[in-house]
Amino acid sequence: MEWTTLVEGAHLLIGTDSDTIAWWQMCIRAIVIFFYLLFLIRVGSRRIFGKNTSFDIVIGVMLGSILGRALTANSQFFPTIAASAALMLLHTFIARLSFHSPRIGHIVKGTEARLVDSGKILWDGLKRTSITEHDLMEGLRANGGLMEVDQVKAAFLERNGKISVIKRESQD
Structure with a gap:
């Protein structure tokens, strides 16, 4: 089969112009993009x-x-697919670079911030991260099952935006 025949067939299936793309061509695009992603x-x-x-x-x-x-055919199909592949390659490259270089990881992904230390709220940490006392208490309840700050050995705002909690050892 000739190369031009394949290209013409692909254009027929997915359409080439946003003004003339049919509903069924958009459905085919959706299926192709789903499996591609x-x-x-x-x-x-x-x-x-x-x-x-x-x-x-x-x-x-x-x-x-x-x-x-x-x-939606707002951009050409195949160049858009190529751009998304380039973006994924960039993501993979930066993620691997961050794995091997903590410094790069801190630049790209940020660092955790300590919010509580030995049962005491670190107000500078809350202010720096724009976390309110209510946000902190919600995080303590949700992630540590704790109601009081004095039950906490340490709490951090992690790089993913979640609050992690280390409980104090019980003093029986």
């Missing part, structure tokens, strides 16, 4: 939707935006 995530980096650091969220939003343009 599934492939990208499986081969590239599954962490995009698991870690929820700002680094991963930015990539996820960008991927959705780029592939959404391909779906």
Whole structure:
């Protein structure tokens, strides 16, 4: 089969112009993009939707935006697919670079912030991270089952935006 015949067949299936794309062509685009994105995530980096650091969220939003343009034919299909592959390669490269270089990891993903130390609220930490006392108490209840700050050995605002809690040893 000739190359031009394949290209013409692909254009017929997915459409080429946003003004003339049919509903069934958009459905085919949706199916192709679904399996393509599934492939990208499986081969590239599954962490995009698991870690929820700002680094991963930015990539996820960008991927959705780029592939959404391909779906609705606001951009050419194949260049958009190529751009999303380049974005996934960039994400994988930066994630691996961050793994090998903690300094790069801190720049790209940020660092945790201590909010409680030995039962005392660290007000500077709350102020620096824009966490209110109510947010902190919610995190203590949700993640440590604790009602009082004096029950906490340490609490951190993690890079993914969640509060983690280390309980104090019981003093029986």
